[in-house]
Amino acid sequence: MRRTPHLVLYWRTGSLIVCNYATGELIEATPDVCSVLDYCGAWRTASAIARSLGIGRTLAARLVASLTARGLLQRADRPADPRDRAMSVLDEWNPSAGFFHTATRRVRFLSARQAARLSRRRASTRVTPPAVKRLSRASTIRLPPPDTAGQFPQVLLRRRTWRRFGSGPVLAADLATTLGLALGVQQWVPTAFGRLPLKTSPSGGARHPIEAYVCVRRVTGIAPGLYHYAADVHGLEQMRLGDLTARARAWMPHSEYFAKASFLIVLTAVLEREIWRYPYPRAYRAAIAEAGHVCQTFCLAATWRNLAPFCLMGLDDALIERELGIDGVRETVLYVAGAGRPPRGADWAPRVRGTLRSRPNPAFRPS
Secondary structure, rough: OEEEOEEEEEOOOOEEEEEOOOOOOOEEEOOOHHHHHHHHHOOOHHHHHHHHHHHOOHHHHHHHHHHHHOOOOEEOOOOOOOOHHHHHHHHOOOHHHHHHHHHHHOOOOOOOHHHHHHHHHHHHOOOOOOOOOOOOOOOOOOOOOOOOOHHHHHHHHOOOOOOOOHHHHHOHHHHHHHHHHOOOOOEEEEOOOOOOEEEEOHHHHOOEEEEEEEEEOOOOOEEEHHHHHHOOOOOOEEEEEOHHHHHHHHHHHOHHHHHHHOOEEEEEEEHHHHHOOOOOOOOHHHHHHHHHHHHHHHHHHHHHOOOOEEEEEOOHHHHHHHHOOOOOOOOEEEEEEEEEEEOOOOOOOOOOOOOOHHHHHHOOOOO
16 A cells, blocks of 8 residues: 555545545544555555554454545555556646645536525625725825727727526637637747747747637537537537537526527637746636636637627536546536626626626716
């Protein structure tokens, strides 16, 4: 037996917890458990473990069997857990990135009612943090209002996250334009290590780890189904055909209304591209930041095409990854976006029902 390579120990509410961050397995650690894990940094037999702990072979065998079943020990006569093998791809970033990666995947999503109840309870016990930061003793230089003339500023000001969509289909040209502007390879740069793509969003080291999968529901000329966007040739690679609306609802717990959009885009990150260039865990942030760059570019392009875009991070990662056939480590889900036609008679629909009251910020009113 040998200690599983991806373990983290931490204290929580008075107990020492051992976590296999490759599998998500957690157990409460006893002194004997810690001793076994410490001793089994190299391959050890059950008899050697018994001698090291000073306990009988039968008790040692039970302890070893339990730790093996919980994924904390590996056996030499059995293949390693595929999740441990996948996590080894991130070893240059581990444990920092790997632990964060899996610890943030399994979360409990709250319904709108539960979230409102939680917010009220928190507001009753703690002050809401200020929405902006101001320096109390600093003098302030007032700036002239931004220039909002022209199409680009108006696109920025019109962008909202839409939660209601019209019933009409989106034109294939609109889908093609939003994908091409947000994710397409615009140019190639030759280097000693192969050619590198240039896109409309910045990418650390031009690694561009972000990939896109398109769930088509109502797009003229394109059959409903799941596709992969081939960014180099600007095309859709067919994965499966059929209406995936019911599955898309399950992808987005308590945000099922987004499944009514004409198309959805799942943004994933191929982390090996980032690791090759940056073998330190801070680069995990670069992939997450890049997903934000790409998603905002998509939302702006969709707004420019008079579509109703949305973006969402409240996702069932594991369910989507099974759907896409990816392992969640080498390639992992980060974001979902999409768009549809604006509902009839609406020019700003950020709520599922009704409209959202807003008040202009006087600092941005034209003088």
